[in-house]
Amino acid sequence: MATEREMSMSFGRAADLYEQGRPDYPPEAVAWMLEPVRRPGHAVRAADVGAGTGKLTRALVDAGAETVAVDPDAAMLATLRANVAGVPTFVGTAERLPLPDAALDAVVLGQAWHWVDHAAASGEVGRVLRAGGVLGTVWNIRDASVPWIVRLTEIMHGSNAERMMRAGDPPLSSPFAGWESRTWTWARPVDRAVLTAMVHSRSYLITAGDAERARVDAEIADLFDEIGAVGEALVALPYVTKAFRVLRP
Template sequence: MATREEMSRSFGSAASVYESGRPEYPADAVAWLLAPARRDGHSLRVADVGAGTGKLTRAVVEAGAEVVAIDPDAEMLGVLRDNVRRVPTFVGTAESLPLPDASLDAVVLGQAWHWVDPVPASAEVARVLRPGGVLGLIWNVRDDDEPWVRRLTGIMHGSRAEEMIAEGGPTVAAPFTGLEEQSWHWSRPMTRDALFDMARSRSYIITAPPDERERIEAGLAELFDELGAVGDATVDLPYVTRAYRAVRP
């Protein structure tokens, strides 16, 4: 099995399927993340860290913020630049941000905080935030209360993020002292190809040996056949978006 480091840096090789298969973020959830950082008469300055192909970046831009995108993988940032125009991009991590002190109103991470070391990452995020700025963490998680989705998760193997949320959610460290939490339920219509791309964008599958990938794909194909996800037909995949925020003292 691949190491945590190998899995965390695996996404660049699957950037195109990540862009196709991963869902967008609900606008209401992004607005909630950013709300404490808004100040009358000031535009929001936000860093999307672990930005990947720009799924969250897009939503933050649409919320009216000035955004920089940061990711450890240059391949992912290349796809981001193709999809989100006029957003500066930098290679970096939550533990080492290429940004000046107190320069931001918010730092957000989508599907990413479970890959970081929360102690140095919290300190580094606090360094680049102004007092009163916001650390926002967000995940789109499939709703396993639906039986077929629970079966889907079993075939694909649970992710680090899903395990972390099931165990009580993310951890932050000083100077942040706690997290507010909110959730949104929604669904995404997906074709068979998009469902496969969603699965193929997961680090466990990207790094799995060929025989394990073959086993997973056979199980997925059987499930998708049963669901009627054939050709252009769509299936509604239910999600729960879980968002967490903390204000820098």
């Protein structure tokens, strides 16, 4: 099995599948993360860290934020630039941000905080945020109250994000303390191709051997047949979006 480092750096090998298979973020979740730093006549200056193909970047731009995107994988950033015009991109990590001190109103991470060194990332985010700026983290998690979702997760294995969510609030270090949180439930209409891309965009599958990938493909094919995800037929893929925010002192 791949190491956590190998898994965290694997997504560029499946950037197109990630873009196709992963859901966007609910606009209300993004608005809630930015709410503490909005003020009349001021455009929020934000960084999307662990930006990937730009799922959260797009939502930040749509919310009116002046946005830069940071990711450790140049292949993911290339896909982001193809899908989100005009956003500056930088290779970097939450632990080493290529951004100046106190330059930002908001730093947000989508599907990413579970990959970082929380103490180092907290300190580095604290460096680039102005006093009163906000750190926001958000995850789209498949809704495990739905039986076929439980079966899907068993087939393709759970993720680090799901394990973190079960353990409680995400870890956090100085200069931050005390997350606020909100949850939204919703569903994404998807067909079989999108469902398959979602499965194949996960780090466990990207780094798996041929035999394991073949097993997963066979089992998800049976499951998708059972739930009616055949051809272009749409099924509802249920999600729980969990967002967290905390202000820099």
